[in-house]
Amino acid sequence: MDTPFYLELAGQSMAGRLLPRAIAKDILSAGNIDLMPLLDAAYTVRKTFFGKQVTIHIINNAQNGYCSEDCRYCAQAKSSEADITEYPVKSDEEILLEAKNAYEKGAYRYCMVFAGRGPSQGRIERLARLIREIKSRYHIEVCVSAGLLDQEKARVLAQAGLDRLNHNLNTSARYYPQICTTHTFEDRLNTLKAARQAGLQICSGVIIGMGEEIEDVLDMAYTLRDQKAESIPVNFFIPIKGTRITRRPDLSPGYCLRVLCLFRFLNPEADIRIAAGREVYLRSMEVMALYPANSLFLDGYLNAKGDERIRTLRMIKDAGFSIESDHSLDELIANEAENSKPLFTGQGAEALIKDLKDLRPHLSHGK
Numbered sequence: 001m002d003t004p005f006y007l008e009l010a011g012q013s014m015a016g017r018l019l020p021r022a023i024a025k026d027i028l029s030a031g032n033i034d035l036m037p038l039l040d041a042a043y044t045v046r047k048t049f050f051g052k053q054v055t056i057h058i059i060n061n062a063q064n065g066y067c068s069e070d071c072r073y074c075a076q077a078k079s080s081e082a083d084i085t086e087y088p089v090k091s092d093e094e095i096l097l098e099a100k101n102a103y104e105k106g107a108y109r110y111c112m113v114f115a116g117r118g119p120s121q122g123r124i125e126r127l128a129r130l131i132r133e134i135k136s137r138y139h140i141e142v143c144v145s146a147g148l149l150d151q152e153k154a155r156v157l158a159q160a161g162l163d164r165l166n167h168n169l170n171t172s173a174r175y176y177p178q179i180c181t182t183h184t185f186e187d188r189l190n191t192l193k194a195a196r197q198a199g200l201q202i203c204s205g206v207i208i209g210m211g212e213e214i215e216d217v218l219d220m221a222y223t224l225r226d227q228k229a230e231s232i233p234v235n236f237f238i239p240i241k242g243t244r245i246t247r248r249p250d251l252s253p254g255y256c257l258r259v260l261c262l263f264r265f266l267n268p269e270a271d272i273r274i275a276a277g278r279e280v281y282l283r284s285m286e287v288m289a290l291y292p293a294n295s296l297f298l299d300g301y302l303n304a305k306g307d308e309r310i311r312t313l314r315m316i317k318d319a320g321f322s323i324e325s326d327h328s329l330d331e332l333i334a335n336e337a338e339n340s341k342p343l344f345t346g347q348g349a350e351a352l353i354k355d356l357k358d359l360r361p362h363l364s365h366g367k
C-alpha cells in the first residue's frame, strides 16, 4: 500500500470514523499492508491522544483460586489442575502494603483482582473501604476486577472513588462458549453496562491466541468500540500447564503488533495496554508495541511471571517515552539497578570472552 493509505487510516481513526471491516481484516492479515508504516500510522493516533506518555499498571492477585467458574484458559478455574498456591482474599494490611509498593514502583494505576463469579455484598463493602483508604494514602488510580456485578454494587464502588472497573470480554460472543460454560458473553457485557450506568470508566480486555479466528478478533475490537471502553488490555495467551487450553499459540511478533494497531485505530482514545504475553510473543520487537499502545503491566500478571522491572523501565526510556507517575523513570531505574544484579553493559573485564569453552566450544575441555 502507498503512503496515502496509511495517512487515511490515521486520519479516519483520529476523526472517530468507523473503519470498514474489510480494512480492519486486512490490517491483521493482508501481505500488502506493511508493518512499519502501519505502526507509524498507529503511532500518529497514539501520539495525538497520549503524547509520548506510558502508564504503568501493577496487578495485585488479591485472591488466588477458589473460583466456581470454568474459564478454560484460567489457572484459577474450578476445572483447572494447574499447580497454583491457592489463598483466600489477602488481609487489608497486605492489600494496602501492595498499593504502597505499586505507587513506589511508578504505577499510575493499581489493579486489585479477585477470583470468583462475583462479589458478595460484604466483599463490595470491604472493597469500598479499601478503595477509600488507598485513595487517601497514595496518588494512584485504582481499578478493581471482581467478577460479575450489577449496577447497585458498581455504584457502591463508584461512590468510594473507584476509577475503573475491569471486566474482560476475553474473546468474541461467537467463540465464548468454547472458553467458558458457567457464564455467558452476555453476562460479561451486562457487567460492563452496569459499571457504565454507575458512572465508572470501564476496562475490558481480550486474550489473543486461544484458538479464535480473525473474525473473532475483529468482533472483539468492534464490540469494545461500541462499549466505548476507556481501557483495553490486550493479552497474548500464555498456556499454563493444568488448564484446559494447553496449546501454545503460534503468534508472530508481527501479528501481535498488527492486533495492537487494530485496537488503536478502532479505539483511538482508549488506553491500549500491552498485557500478558508481551515478553513471550513480541520478542525482539517488544519495544515497537509502545507505538500503538500507551500502557503496559509491570511486575507480571495474575498467574504468569513477567519480565524484570528494570528491563521494562529501560525499554520505555530507551525508546524516548516517559511515564505518568510521581516518580521519574531515571529515579525508578536507579532504584532498581541498586537492587538487581548488574546487567551486561559491554564494558571492561565483563565484556572479555576468556573462557576456552566459549572460544573453542568443539575442543574437549579437560576430559
Ligand code: SF4
Binding pocket: 067, 068, 069, 070, 071, 074, 075, 076, 077, 078, 114, 115, 116, 117, 147
Ligand atoms: S477468569 Fe476469573 S471467573 Fe474465570 S475462572 Fe479465572 S478467576 Fe474465575
